[in-house]
Amino acid sequence: MSGAGPRENVFPTRMNLTTTKTRLKGAQTGHSLLKKKSDALNKRFRTILGKIDEAKRKMGRVMQLAAFSLAEVTYATGDISYQIQESITEATFRVQTKQENVSGVILPTFEPLMSKAEGGNGGFGLTGLGRGGQQITKCRETFAKAVETLVELASLQTAFVILDEVIKMTNRRVNALEHVVIPRLENTISYINSELDEMDREEFFRLKKVQSKKKRDTAVRDAEAKEKRDAAEAAGIEEEEEHEEQEQGENLLAEKDEDVIF
Amino acid sequence: MEALFFNSHGGYLEGIVRGFKAGLITQTQYNNLTQCESLDDFRMQLSATDYGNFLANETPPISTSTIAEKATQKLVDEFNYIKSNSVQPLTKFLDYMTYAYMIDNVVLLISGTLHERDTHDLLERCHPLGTFDTMPALCVATNVEELYSTVLVETPLAPYFRDCLSAQDLDELNIEIIRNTLYKAYLEDFHSFVLSLGAPTSDVMSPILSFEADRRALNITINSFGTSLSKDQRAKLFPSLGRLYPEGAFALAKADDVDQVKVVLDGVVEYRGFLEGQTGPGGAGAAGAEGATGQQAASLEDHFFQYEVGLNKLAFLQQFQYGVFYSFFKLKEQEIRSLTWIAECIAQNAKDRINDYIPTF
Numbered sequence: 001m002s003g004a005g006p007r008e009n010v011f012p013t014r015m016n017l018t019t020t021k022t023r024l025k026g027a028q029t030g031h032s033l034l035k036k037k038s039d040a041l042n043k044r045f046r047t048i049l050g051k052i053d054e055a056k057r058k059m060g061r062v063m064q065l066a067a068f069s070l071a072e073v074t075y076a077t078g079d080i081s082y083q084i085q086e087s088i089t090e091a092t093f094r095v096q097t098k099q100e101n102v103s104g105v106i107l108p109t110f111e112p113l114m115s116k117a118e119g120g121n122g123g124f125g126l127t128g129l130g131r132g133g134q135q136i137t138k139c140r141e142t143f144a145k146a147v148e149t150l151v152e153l154a155s156l157q158t159a160f161v162i163l164d165e166v167i168k169m170t171n172r173r174v175n176a177l178e179h180v181v182i183p184r185l186e187n188t189i190s191y192i193n194s195e196l197d198e199m200d201r202e203e204f205f206r207l208k209k210v211q212s213k214k215k216r217d218t219a220v221r222d223a224e225a226k227e228k229r230d231a232a233e234a235a236g237i238e239e240e241e242e243h244e245e246q247e248q249g250e251n252l253l254a255e256k257d258e259d260v261i262f
Numbered sequence: 263m264e265a266l267f268f269n270s271h272g273g274y275l276e277g278i279v280r281g282f283k284a285g286l287i288t289q290t291q292y293n294n295l296t297q298c299e300s301l302d303d304f305r306m307q308l309s310a311t312d313y314g315n316f317l318a319n320e321t322p323p324i325s326t327s328t329i330a331e332k333a334t335q336k337l338v339d340e341f342n343y344i345k346s347n348s349v350q351p352l353t354k355f356l357d358y359m360t361y362a363y364m365i366d367n368v369v370l371l372i373s374g375t376l377h378e379r380d381t382h383d384l385l386e387r388c389h390p391l392g393t394f395d396t397m398p399a400l401c402v403a404t405n406v407e408e409l410y411s412t413v414l415v416e417t418p419l420a421p422y423f424r425d426c427l428s429a430q431d432l433d434e435l436n437i438e439i440i441r442n443t444l445y446k447a448y449l450e451d452f453h454s455f456v457l458s459l460g461a462p463t464s465d466v467m468s469p470i471l472s473f474e475a476d477r478r479a480l481n482i483t484i485n486s487f488g489t490s491l492s493k494d495q496r497a498k499l500f501p502s503l504g505r506l507y508p509e510g511a512f513a514l515a516k517a518d519d520v521d522q523v524k525v526v527l528d529g530v531v532e533y534r535g536f537l538e539g540q541t542g543p544g545g546a547g548a549a550g551a552e553g554a555t556g557q558q559a560a561s562l563e564d565h566f567f568q569y570e571v572g573l574n575k576l577a578f579l580q581q582f583q584y585g586v587f588y589s590f591f592k593l594k595e596q597e598i599r600s601l602t603w604i605a606e607c608i609a610q611n612a613k614d615r616i617n618d619y620i621p622t623f
Contacts, residue, residue: 064610071326071606075599076563082387086373086437131477132563133485 007187012195020192024185031177038170040103045163048156055153059146066146069139077132093144095151100159105166110155112148265462268582271349276581278347279590282340283578285312286622287597295604296616301326304605326605333598338390341591351459355584357418358452359591363392364419365448369441371400372409394418422447439495442482446501449475453503459584466577466585470592473573475504476533477566483514483523484562505530536565567620571596575623593622 010016073080094113099106268276287295291311298304301324305317316332317324345356367388374384385398399413414423422444449471456467479500486496497515500507506514506526513526520537527533570592577589600619607616 064612068606068610068612068615071603071610074330074606075603079387082370082384083373083437086377131481131566133481135563 005187006184007191008184010188010192012192012199014196017189017192017196020185020188024182024189027177027181027185031174031182034170034174034177037103038167038174041105041163041167041170044102045160045167048160048163052153052156052160055149055156059149059153062142062146062149066139066142069135069142073132073135073139076135080132080136093147102163105163107159107162108155109159110151112151114144265582272352272582272584275344275347275352276586278344279586280578282312283586283590283593283623286593287311287601288623289621292600292604292619292621295601298604298608301329301605301608304329304608308601326602326609329605330598330602333601334390337591337594337598340594341391344587352584352587354455355459355463356587358455359588360391361418361448361452362445363389364394364417365392365422365441365444367392367397368400368414368417368419369437369444371397372440373437375400419444419448422451439491439499442478442499445478446475446499449478449501450503462580462583463585466580466583467588470570470573470577470585470588472504473570475501476506476510476530477570479504479506479511479514480523480527480533480536480562481566483517484520487519505533532569536562536569564618564620567596567599571620571622596620597622 008020010020092114096111096113098109098111100109101107291307294307295304298307302322305324308317309315313333313336316336317329320328320332341356345353348356370388371384388397394417396413396416400409410420410423414420453468453471453475456471457464459467482496482499493515497511500511500514502508502511504511506529510526510529514523517523517526524537527537574589574592574596577583577585580586600621603619604616607613
């Protein structure tokens with residue numbers, strides 16, 4: 001694990017190890033949070049999907065009804081489109097936008113707004129007064145309903161698109177964290193750990209080596225000294241004993257000097 | 263007296279019209295039409311009738327509006343043929359028939375001109391029966407004074423305008439009121455003209471015109487509930503003829519909801535059933551009644567159409583009179599409406615309502 005996979009380009013120091021560990025922790029927290037968000041969004045997405053399906057079916061029905069009521073009007077009154085166009089001064093059907101917050105995503109929702117201006121007949125004036133006024137009113141109501149459905153569908157569709165986008169983005173982030181950032185940080189940590197271990201082992205080995213070298217040196221020196229002592233004993237002159245001891249003392253001093261450096 | 267010399271000036275045309283009448287779509291043909299699966303089938307079925315190949319030159323995706331347009335064109339052609347062959351007083355009678363369309367066209371042009379629309383677009387939308395030579399000139403005028411003094415004074419509609427309009431009213435709301443006032447004046451004028459023609463014609467035409475007047479009065483009353491139209495204004499729009507006039511009209515002017523209209527209608531045997539099932543739940547206020555009218559509206563209009571067709575059919579029972587001309591064209595119009603309805607039902611796949619047309623013969 002240590003060598004495999006990408007890792008960050010850092011020096012394997014203890015400080016870097018701590019920083020990387022903190023970052024890993026952060027990444028993990030972020031990952032779980034994003035995962036939760038993505039789940040919440042997905043849930044919402046699915047409900048919207050269901051609603052859209054329903055609204056679309058409803059729209060089909062309502063539009064058919066509306067078109068048919070227009071046919072009724074044409075049957076009863078003839079072509080009224082021009083009169084209607086002329087007598088309209090302002091829109092009676094308006095759309096209001098509101099914002100809805102779904103786990104940090106701002107979704108615009110549209111709300112139909114009927115203004116009951118001009119004598120409750122929505123600015124149609126007295127169109128169809130002579131004949132077919134009731135059909136016209138009915139037709140207007142049906143179409144108002146149809147437009148309402150359309151508005152509803154529009155806000156659902158918008159939410160759908162936006163949610164889709166956001167879900168994709170969140171999933172991308174989650175995946176990036178899960179499959180790129182977190183493994184890399186883990187790799188870095190294990191790399192630093194292994195490097196540090198390696199360094200520890202090197203140090204340990206060096207110490208051992210020095211120790212063993214020192215041991216050897218002392219052993220050699222002891223052997224030399226013993227040899228000399230043996231030689232002196234072999235000479236066996238008691239008078240010279242003192243002199244020899246002095247020499248040895250001098251030698252020891254000289255050697256110690258070298259040791260001190262180490 | 264009338265019958266003695268009728269054939270010398272009107273016999274040929276009466277024969278023609280009765281011939282046309284035989285070409286009206288019959289119940290069996292309607293049945294065939296309602297069985298159609300697509301508009302192509304519909305066209306095929308129609309080609310077996312008097313309409314012949316009137317849709318032959320249309321490119322395949324036929325819209326219902328094209329069908330209506332072409333059928334209307336056929337009606338206009340027939341009308342023009344009869345009119346060009348007619349002599350007085352039939353010519354005058356036929357002229358009177360066109361006035362109704364003229365009123366619609368003039369009102370359309372007035373409203374269009376006030377909003378500075380493209381005149382060519384407007385002229386295309388005018389009913390072909392109601393066209394007159396100076397009609398395009400209407401688009402020049404910008405207010406009623408000017409309109410009247412420059413253009414309308416030349417047209418047969420001038421007296422109607424003179425009677426009903428003071429210059430200040432030509433705003434949004436008043437367009438419909440102008441239309442209905444004109445129509446009221448027109449109906450009254452037509453009626454007096456018909457009476458002046460004498461016995462057989464007036465016998466036939468009087469009920470038809472009276473019914474038309476009653477129908478307008480009823481419609482205006484019912485449609486003005488809940489609008490800004492005051493009761494005084496409403497009363498002014500009622501034509502001063504018809505079976506409901508005068509007491510019925512007076513009561514209608516006072517009516518506040520459908521129930522009161524119903525009470526008025528109970529006085530006339532023929533109209534009694536029209537508002538059956540039209541009332542809201544007992545003792546409901548204006549709002550409840552309004553909701554109920556929305557649902558039942560179609561049936562009232564259907565009753566009207568049915569009764570009108572019945573009256574027009576009666577016109578064919580009498581000979582030596584002009585009522586047949588009026589009736590034939592009204593029936594033809596109804597036929598066009600029925601055809602459009604059936605076509606619309608086929609196009610929109612609403613087979614359950616397809617039988618709501620009004621058959622003529």
